[in-house]
Amino acid sequence: MDVTQLTTTILQTMDAAVEFTEYALAQVLIPDEYAHRFNDQSELLLAFDYEVAQENPDAEFVTFGSGILETLFDISISKPVSDNRHVIVDRIEIANPEVRINHFLQPSISGRFSVELLSQRPVMGIWGGFTFRTNFLSNESFEESRTVWVNMITGDLDILLPKVSLFFEEKPIYDYPYIEISSFDKAYISSRSHIEEVAQEIANATIPISSINQETERLQAYYAELITENQRRLSRKGVTAEKQVDILQKSEALEREMDRQINEIKENMTPKPMINIEHGIILHIPIIELVCNIVDRNTKKEQIFYYECLTKQLLSTYPLAGS
Numbered sequence: 001m002d003v004t005q006l007t008t009t010i011l012q013t014m015d016a017a018v019e020f021t022e023y024a025l026a027q028v029l030i031p032d033e034y035a036h037r038f039n040d041q042s043e044l045l046l047a048f049d050y051e052v053a054q055e056n057p058d059a060e061f062v063t064f065g066s067g068i069l070e071t072l073f074d075i076s077i078s079k080p081v082s083d084n085r086h087v088i089v090d091r092i093e094i095a096n097p098e099v100r101i102n103h104f105l106q107p108s109i110s111g112r113f114s115v116e117l118l119s120q121r122p123v124m125g126i127w128g129g130f131t132f133r134t135n136f137l138s139n140e141s142f143e144e145s146r147t148v149w150v151n152m153i154t155g156d157l158d159i160l161l162p163k164v165s166l167f168f169e170e171k172p173i174y175d176y177p178y179i180e181i182s183s184f185d186k187a188y189i190s191s192r193s194h195i196e197e198v199a200q201e202i203a204n205a206t207i208p209i210s211s212i213n214q215e216t217e218r219l220q221a222y223y224a225e226l227i228t229e230n231q232r233r234l235s236r237k238g239v240t241a242e243k244q245v246d247i248l249q250k251s252e253a254l255e256r257e258m259d260r261q262i263n264e265i266k267e268n269m270t271p272k273p274m275i276n277i278e279h280g281i282i283l284h285i286p287i288i289e290l291v292c293n294i295v296d297r298n299t300k301k302e303q304i305f306y307y308e309c310l311t312k313q314l315l316s317t318y319p320l321a322g323s
Contacts, residue, residue, distance in 0.1 A: 024049035129281035136271035155182035199273035223258035
């Protein structure tokens with residue numbers, strides 16, 4: 001996590017408003033309860049790049065070891081960036097487990113097979129939620145917040161969990177054993193990769209193409225007139241060869257300036273996503289562990305499945321039988 005992401009993460013967990021007005025420069029509105037930690041200032045201008053700090057003398061340069069970052073570290077100790085939620089599940093049960101597992105395995109197994117249930121028990125599974133705040137910087141900046149859920153049993157993104165209403169307690173509810181989970185580092189990487197794709201899709205979908213085209217046409221018409229007027233000078237009497245070269249060079253310079261301004265307009269009007277991790281959530285959800293034999297003509301293979309009662313999905317951490 002770089003210093004920009006670290007700083008904005010801590011600020012946002014303090015419920016501070018953070019808005020990047022340009023590259024590496026952010027305006028921050030500090031809640032009143034923390035103003036005394038910043039010399040009774042509720043508005044801050046933070047720079048995350050040395051040159052940007054030099055260009056903005058009112059900004060405070062944020063880097064590792066700087067006073068403002070040390071203050072934020074002190075605050076973050078008493079303000080966690082993640083929380084645990086123990087989800088309530090009314091009915092921790094599965095009907096017809098052999099049939100469900102059979103249907104689950106059919107796409108991966110060719111030929112006939114049967115499922116023998118050896119045992120089942122309730123266990124605890126973990127889901128990780130990573131909430132990202134994305135600022136889309138452009139002439140008309142906007143932002144959105146989105147949580148990506150990762151099933152820590154399989155390490156995969158879970159698109160079904162957000163569709164379920166969750167009720168939870170802050171303290172543990174169930175005394176079931178926890179099963180082994182995948183790495184949180186990998187979960188964060190996959191969730192961030194997903195949110196980067198989503199953010200880019202949103203940025204592409206919100207490019208104001210008509211406005212860009214309108215501004216482009218205006219500039220093209222303006223410079224076409226300038227270039228035409230400049231070219232007329234070639235037809236004047238007494239224009240020396242040296243002067244003709246100057247006129248042609250000026251027309252080329254006008255074309256380059258037109259292209260530069262058009263590219264600048266496209267750049268300024270195209271949303272640029274800046275993604276920051278805002279919050280982390282750990283869900284403790286009771287699930288059912290199913291130990292089975294998968295039997296076909298020649299083999300009998302023991303395999304473990306997990307049934308998630310809320311989304312009614314079967315999970316497997318092992319290569320599916322027959323695959």
